[in-house]
Amino acid sequence: MSVVSSGRFISIEGIDGAGKSTHLQSMVERFARSGATVVQTREPGGTELAEALRGLFLHAGMDGLTEALLVFAGRRDHLLRVIEPALARGDTVVCDRFADASFAYQGHGRGMDLQQLATLEQWVLEGRQPDLTLWFDLDPAIAAQRRVGREVGAREADRFEQQDLEFFTRVRAGYAARAAAAPQRFVRIDAGVSVAEVAAQVAAALESRGW
Ligand SMILES: Nc1ncnc2c1ncn2[C@@H]1O[C@H](COP(=O)(O)OP(=O)(O)OP(=O)(O)O)[C@@H](O)[C@H]1O
Numbered sequence: 001m002s003v004v005s006s007g008r009f010i011s012i013e014g015i016d017g018a019g020k021s022t023h024l025q026s027m028v029e030r031f032a033r034s035g036a037t038v039v040q041t042r043e044p045g046g047t048e049l050a051e052a053l054r055g056l057f058l059h060a061g062m063d064g065l066t067e068a069l070l071v072f073a074g075r076r077d078h079l080l081r082v083i084e085p086a087l088a089r090g091d092t093v094v095c096d097r098f099a100d101a102s103f104a105y106q107g108h109g110r111g112m113d114l115q116q117l118a119t120l121e122q123w124v125l126e127g128r129q130p131d132l133t134l135w136f137d138l139d140p141a142i143a144a145q146r147r148v149g150r151e152v153g154a155r156e157a158d159r160f161e162q163q164d165l166e167f168f169t170r171v172r173a174g175y176a177a178r179a180a181a182a183p184q185r186f187v188r189i190d191a192g193v194s195v196a197e198v199a200a201q202v203a204a205a206l207e208s209r210g211w
């Protein structure tokens with residue numbers, strides 16, 4: 001697998017309820033307007049196999065290592081069947097969560113060994129990383145309030161959404177650590193402001209790359 005390709009790979013990250021989905025569609029539309037062929041995808045998921053694993057991942061009881069193995073298995077399938085072919089064609093891939101989520105959730109959230117995760121990452125991704133990662137950073141208490149607002153009348157919360165504030169505080173710290181380790185790839189979006197102000201930050205991040 002070669003990590004040299006002509007397409008663009010953008011991942012969107014943040015704790016549950018930070019506002020990622022709210023801005024995903026307008027990002028996709030922005031790229032499409034500029035003439036790009038856009039592949040919108042997500043993790044866990046993105047292929048038939050990985051979507052089947054997603055159901056187990058979100059709802060079946062398991063330990064942190066099992067979670068990591070499951071999500072990286074789906075990621076491998078997603079990478080080989082969807083992401084790499086799209087990048088090779090020159091498409092723009094917009095992915096709702098990618099490998100940084102495993103470090104934040106399974107690593108910092110669940111306490112799985114970060115070196116083991118780094119080994120898995122290297123093994124599975126063979127060096128592939130997003131060109132840009134937009135990290136929607138939000139106080140976990142505000143994210144929890146937003147999730148409550150969203151969940152009225154909606155589906156039942158999954159295993160992650162049911163976690164407490166301490167869990168999401170660790171996950172947020174995990175994202176901060178990943179961002180500090182790869183400042184050229186990450187852009188932190190202050191997600192604690194209005195939807196319009198968040199959209200302006202997203203637009204500025206894309207414009208700064210000439211996108
Ligand atoms: N800037 C904002 N200010 C106030 N509310 C917001 C803002 N952005 C999003 N919301 C609301 O917060 C809720 C969560 O947003 P959204 O579903 O986009 O989060 P998410 O990061 O995609 O969550 P998840 O990772 O759990 O799918 C929604 O009800 C959304 O309308």
Ligand SMILES: Cc1cn([C@H]2C[C@H](O)[C@@H](COP(=O)(O)O)O2)c(=O)[nH]c1=O
Nearest residue numbers: 016043044071097098101102105106160
């Ligand atoms: C990729 C990935 C995801 N997770 C967690 C994060 C979220 O709580 C769920 C996915 O739900 P969403 O509504 O699609 O955001 O899965 C994780 O723990 N580890 C991962 O690698």
